[in-house]
Structure formats: C-alpha cells, structure tokens
Amino acid sequence: MRNRTRRAGERIARLRLAGALDPDIDAVTPAVVIGLDAGYLRCRHRRPERNSEVIAGKVLNFDGSQHRFAFARKGNSASEFAAAIVSAGVRLGTPATVLSDGDAGLWKLQRQVVPEATLVLDWWHIAMRFEHALQSARGIGQGTTSAYLRTYAVRNLESAKWKLWHGGASACLGRLAKLANRLDCGHVRDVRSAVAARRHVNDLIEHLHANRHALVNYGRRRNEGLPISTAFVESAVNEILSKRMIKKLQLLRNRWTVQPILNMRIAVLNKTLGGSFRLLYAAFQAENDHDVPSVAALQTPRLRMLSAY
Structure with a gap:
C-alpha cells in the first residue's frame, strides 16, 4: 500500500486540474496570509540522518479559503515553496503577510520567494x-x-x-x-x-x-482582526504530519521518498484528489457528483485505501 500511495503521489504531483489557467506571474490578486512551520519525521535509516524536516504551511485567501502545502526540506526548498504558493494563487504582485515562529530557515525561504511580504513574528x-x-x-x-x-x-x-x-x-x-x-x-x-x-x-x-524585523504592533493588528499567531499553521502541521504520519502510522521514510506521500495528504486535505484521478482515469466517477469528491466518496476499494493512507 505504501508503494502504491507513493506512485500515485508522484503522478498527481505532475498534474494540473482540468480548467486551470496558466499562472500569470504579474497578476495582482487579493492579499493573502501565509503561515510557515516545520515538523520532523523519523527516518527509515538512522544514517546519514535520524530525522528529516518537513516544512508545512497554509495560505489563507481573501475569500476565506485555505490551501495547505508541505514539502521536505532539501536543496530545492525555495523552488518547492514557490511552486506551493503559486498553486494557491499567489503571484508576484500579491500583497502577502508571512507569519512564522522565528526559525531562521523559514525566514530565509521567505526572503527568497516573497521578499516584499509583511513579516509577523508569532x-x-x-x-x-x-x-x-x-x-x-x-x-x-x-x-x-x-x-x-x-x-x-x-x-x-x-x-x-x-x-x-x-x-x-x-x-x-x-x-x-x-x-x-x-x-x-x-x-x-x-x-x-x-x-x-x-x-x-x-x-x-x-x-x-x-x-x-518581524515585530509589529500586535494590539493594533488584533483590533483590526488581523492574524498575530501561527495557530492556523499548527493545525496544518497536525493535519498533514502528526495525525497520519507520526501519532498513528509511524511512517519511516526519508526526505527523498516522503514527498509523494505528502502530495497525497495535501490532495486529500485540499479536496483535489478526485479531480486528479479524473485526469488520470477519464471514467472515474464519484458516488455523488454534486459535491467535491472526498476520501469517503471514492468508488473503488483500492482508491479508498490510497486516500485513507
């Protein structure tokens, strides 16, 4: 089941949902809030590293929608982060606010990808x-x-x-x-x-x-209803990593093979898994076509197992 999930995660990572337009980098979109946090997974092999770090986050859009993302920290973390926020609708001219707990590595990613963003320390x-x-x-x-x-x-x-x-x-x-x-x-x-x-x-x-550089007027932001805490990112880390990959299943992977499984988790949480399967299998139909396909709505037992994983 792990191997099937990994292969499915590798395939859906290369797909784009039907009807999705080419991203306009210079487009001006409503302001977004980006939260960054990190978690650790135990590696399958103790050498060369015992734990691998996974960066998880969430993009809050102006209309209240949420987009989760996660990727293993390695050499191309900046490109992974850029691809994640572009898939969430963030463009070069998008006003953004980045919240973090103060980790130097997370601020480095922010400077590389969204250098003009407003920074807020949790x-x-x-x-x-x-x-x-x-x-x-x-x-x-x-x-x-x-x-x-x-x-x-x-x-x-x-x-x-x-x-x-x-x-x-x-x-x-x-x-x-x-x-x-x-x-x-x-x-x-x-x-x-x-x-x-x-x-x-x-x-x-x-x-x-x-x-x-990330210290702001917290009282004013609180009165204006603006976020001052990374609590929404902590929930994303729990959904993506802790709930399935630490507390229950105790997955043993490394930073090079964990990404396909993260892709599956993100697709399930963002409710894009059904659309990805439709691109792979034209005859795929959910039990209820009026709603966005969920994990429980997958038709075949194999797809149910992959999504639950």
Whole structure:
C-alpha cells in the first residue's frame, strides 16, 4: 500500500486540474496570509540522518479559503515553496503577510520567494517566553530578605510585554536589557532563582533581537482582526504530519521518498484528489457528483485505501 500511495503521489504531483489557467506571474490578486512551520519525521535509516524536516504551511485567501502545502526540506526548498504558493494563487504582485515562529530557515525561504511580504513574528511563542521569565522572576528571593527584587523584576517584565504588544519593540528591548544587567549584579547574582530568571530574560532578548524585523504592533493588528499567531499553521502541521504520519502510522521514510506521500495528504486535505484521478482515469466517477469528491466518496476499494493512507 505504501508503494502504491507513493506512485500515485508522484503522478498527481505532475498534474494540473482540468480548467486551470496558466499562472500569470504579474497578476495582482487579493492579499493573502501565509503561515510557515516545520515538523520532523523519523527516518527509515538512522544514517546519514535520524530525522528529516518537513516544512508545512497554509495560505489563507481573501475569500476565506485555505490551501495547505508541505514539502521536505532539501536543496530545492525555495523552488518547492514557490511552486506551493503559486498553486494557491499567489503571484508576484500579491500583497502577502508571512507569519512564522522565528526559525531562521523559514525566514530565509521567505526572503527568497516573497521578499516584499509583511513579516509577523508569532505572538504565542513570544508570550510563552515572557511567561517563563515571569515564573522565574516570581521566585526570586522567595523566603529571604531579598524578596523585594521579585517585585522589580516582575514589574519590568510586565512593562516590557505591554510595550511590545503596543508596538514599542525598541522600548521593550531596552527595558529587558536593563533588567538583565540588574540581575547580573554581584549582590543579585547569588539570590535564589536569580540565575534562572536571568537565563530566561537573556533568551527572550535574543529571540526578540534576532526577529526584530518581524515585530509589529500586535494590539493594533488584533483590533483590526488581523492574524498575530501561527495557530492556523499548527493545525496544518497536525493535519498533514502528526495525525497520519507520526501519532498513528509511524511512517519511516526519508526526505527523498516522503514527498509523494505528502502530495497525497495535501490532495486529500485540499479536496483535489478526485479531480486528479479524473485526469488520470477519464471514467472515474464519484458516488455523488454534486459535491467535491472526498476520501469517503471514492468508488473503488483500492482508491479508498490510497486516500485513507
């Protein structure tokens, strides 16, 4: 079944749905939101690598439709990413917003394919780092005479988070740097939990400084109904990778043979599998022609097995 699924995935990757027009690269289309994330699959052979990285994402169109894509990260990742977003309707003149968790490799793909896009660093990952720092700060000097340092650290962290939420990235970094210097003083360094708090604050500073080009006014975007989190991309990773390829089936592949299976998963989730089979087999008919063919609507037992896989 794996071999059949792989062969079918290789064939549908070279197809174009009936009626699809040639892409006009210079066409101006409505704005889209592109989310990028990555996941890891265990390789079949431990050498030369134990895990292979798969980049998954989702394109949210102006009309509310969603287009999922996934590809194994290898030498031609930029061309794979470009082909994925072009198939979703993104063109050279399309205004785009790219959301990511701050991974340097994902930002590199963005610069290669959509360099003019608006960048947004995922707020959830920022909030988690702030929360880790706050938890450590609340324990500074607990039960000792140095408990007064806890109030100072918590107040500065909450103030820095508020400034960042309202678009004051420089003020936020300045406040965090001041707090880090205070925690590094000699009379504070030996206080309980001060070392952990300083480590979390430095990690937060490094994360924000490395992604300072993607820090925006999160409060304004939230009020305008614009996305500030990659939660919709996390769901795509779960649909494409975790649900079928990690948690249940435990597929053992490598980055060179996993792509056809990813093509099948994407075709099922984007509801284009039935159209691809019609191009391969002219006599293929779904049980209900009024709706877009789904996995359960495939007619033959073999096609049911391939789609469920």
